[in-house]
Amino acid sequence: MEYSELVMEHFMNPRNVGVIENPDGVGKVGNPVCGDMMEIFIKVKDNHIADIKFRTFGCGAAIATSSIATEMVKGKTLEEAEELSNRAVAEALGGLPPIKMHCSNLAADAIHAAIADYRQRLAITSNG
Amino acid sequence: MEKPKKVIYLDHAATTAVDPRVMEAMLPYWTERYGNASSIYSLGREAARAMEEARKTVADILNCEPKEIIFTSCGSESDNLAVRGVAFAQQHRGKGNHIITSSIEHHAIGHTCEQLEKYFGFEVTYLPVDKYAMVDPEDVRRAIRDDTVLISVMAANNEVGTIQPIAEIGKIAHEHGIPFHTDAVQAGGTLPLNVDELHVDLLSLSAHKFYGPKGVGVLYVRKGTPLLPIQTGGGHERQRRAGTENVAGIVGLATALKLAYDHAEENNARITALRERLIQGVLERIPEVQLTGHPTQRLPNNASFAFKYIEGESILLNLDMLGICASSGSACTSASLEPSHVLLAMGIPAEEAHGSLRLTLGNENTEEDVDYVLEVLPGIVEKLRMMSPLYQGAR
Numbered sequence: 001m002e003y004s005e006l007v008m009e010h011f012m013n014p015r016n017v018g019v020i021e022n023p024d025g026v027g028k029v030g031n032p033v034c035g036d037m038m039e040i041f042i043k044v045k046d047n048h049i050a051d052i053k054f055r056t057f058g059c060g061a062a063i064a065t066s067s068i069a070t071e072m073v074k075g076k077t078l079e080e081a082e083e084l085s086n087r088a089v090a091e092a093l094g095g096l097p098p099i100k101m102h103c104s105n106l107a108a109d110a111i112h113a114a115i116a117d118y119r120q121r122l123a124i125t126s127n128g
Numbered sequence: 129m130e131k132p133k134k135v136i137y138l139d140h141a142a143t144t145a146v147d148p149r150v151m152e153a154m155l156p157y158w159t160e161r162y163g164n165a166s167s168i169y170s171l172g173r174e175a176a177r178a179m180e181e182a183r184k185t186v187a188d189i190l191n192c193e194p195k196e197i198i199f200t201s202c203g204s205e206s207d208n209l210a211v212r213g214v215a216f217a218q219q220h221r222g223k224g225n226h227i228i229t230s231s232i233e234h235h236a237i238g239h240t241c242e243q244l245e246k247y248f249g250f251e252v253t254y255l256p257v258d259k260y261a262m263v264d265p266e267d268v269r270r271a272i273r274d275d276t277v278l279i280s281v282m283a284a285n286n287e288v289g290t291i292q293p294i295a296e297i298g299k300i301a302h303e304h305g306i307p308f309h310t311d312a313v314q315a316g317g318t319l320p321l322n323v324d325e326l327h328v329d330l331l332s333l334s335a336h337k338f339y340g341p342k343g344v345g346v347l348y349v350r351k352g353t354p355l356l357p358i359q360t361g362g363g364h365e366r367q368r369r370a371g372t373e374n375v376a377g378i379v380g381l382a383t384a385l386k387l388a389y390d391h392a393e394e395n396n397a398r399i400t401a402l403r404e405r406l407i408q409g410v411l412e413r414i415p416e417v418q419l420t421g422h423p424t425q426r427l428p429n430n431a432s433f434a435f436k437y438i439e440g441e442s443i444l445l446n447l448d449m450l451g452i453c454a455s456s457g458s459a460c461t462s463a464s465l466e467p468s469h470v471l472l473a474m475g476i477p478a479e480e481a482h483g484s485l486r487l488t489l490g491n492e493n494t495e496e497d498v499d500y501v502l503e504v505l506p507g508i509v510e511k512l513r514m515m516s517p518l519y520q521g522a523r
């Protein structure tokens with residue numbers, strides 16, 4: 001099994017690692033296949049993802065996909081970010097070894113979960 | 129990305145480089161002395177002679193008769209021949225269909241037993257291990273039934289290095305007249321292999337674990353042990369393993385085994401000292417890590433750990449960037465995406481098994497190699513922990 005140079009580059013120098021204090025949305029997902037975990041924090045401004053950070057417990061592919069996925073949605077509208085697919089993430093990295101394709105689900109799922117969390121919080125505040 | 133200048137190979141449990149002296153001994157058997165050991169002309173007889181000499185060398189180290197040595201293509205084949213060969217022969221004689229093995233065997237044993245269970249009507253008892261991955265001989269005794277036809281327990285574990293009480297288990301097996309096999313693939317080259325002292329009837333070895341070539345192994349089978357050949361064909365290896373012999377490989381295996389045991393004492397002492405330097409250094413410099421396997425009853429070259437909050441493949445990739453070769457029992461590094469069955473059997477939770485790292489030293493490693501690992505590993509662990517949602521210290 002071999003990772004592309006781009007995967008290794010993101011893995012060794014991941015972008016947007018960390019935690020956002022008082023985030024507008026948080027998405028936490030676990031990878032049922034091999035038992036890994038990822039969390040995404042977002043800050044939303046004018047319906048755009050103003051800031052995004054992640055933390056991932058997982059393999060090289062999981063960390064690299066987390067990194068590139070956060071880059072792909074940063075500055076995008078929520079609707080655009082919601083459209084991010086696992087496949088797009090894997091493609092942006094120049095592909096992943098077949099056995100690692102499931103890892104790319106983590107990042108997109110966590111981003112979608114963070115946006116869902118944001119929308120839910122918004123609904124609660126505007127209703128209450 | 130820039131490639132590191134020097135490679136520090138710390139995965140000797142996976143395989144080793146062929147010793148140049150072994151290489152030299154093998155060379156003529158490919159080009160000049162290429163005869164088929166079954167042929168009657170002098171070229172063939174020359175090959176047969178080399179093979180018989182190799183058989184004698186191996187037999188002397190195992191303290192057995194040359195005819196009790198079968199050459200195979202690898203450790204897995206030896207394990208398959210031992211388990212299937214004895215199980216089928218015993219079943220055929222109406223002796224029963226119960227096998228006892230441990231829960232930490234190499235897959236060559238484990239998956240073979242599973243297949244015998246699933247397709248051939250065998251029942252298998254997988255013995256538990258303690259937190260150090262040690263089998264309790266009393267558990268073996270308790271598991272024995274009237275229809276038990278084979279006991280197989282590895283001599284030393286490949287992942288965590290724990291050395292099993294083989295002689296004790298062997299005595300129990302023999303009290304009950306049950307053939308006893310040990311997979312000594314990891315032990316070969318370092319631990320004593322005297323088959324009488326170990327009370328074993330079958331023993332597997334693989335040349336590439338002790339600076340011999342890949343593609344050649346040994347199965348020792350004590351005289352009188354029932355064994356149905358698994359690979360049938362010509363009458364090679366006294367009808368027990370058909371197939372033209374890998375003469376060069378066999379010469380290489382014997383040369384490597386002899387070299388290993390001629391120098392076992394000094395090599396073991398030196399490598400054990402390196403191992404202790406590595407283990408102590410890791411435990412001192414890195415918080416929240418445990419040594420896996422037995423603290424003292426372990427292979428001289430095995431240092432294995434479980435780091436909390438991080439995943440093994442990530443550690444391996446970081447080490448590889450610095451030229452350090454190692455391995456892990458993490459789910460993410462396995463083809464099945466399941467964590468190591470050995471670590472789970474030891475009671476290590478799946479998420480900690482995820483953070484496992486195995487460093488296995490060898491003859492060419494130096495103190496500088498160990499110190500380099502100790503210099504870079506804490507930073508790698510810290511970096512990955514800062515990325516981990518499981519690590520509270522990152523907040």
Ligand code: FES
Nearest residue numbers: 034058059103460
């Ligand atoms: S996260 Fe486990 S294989 Fe990628």
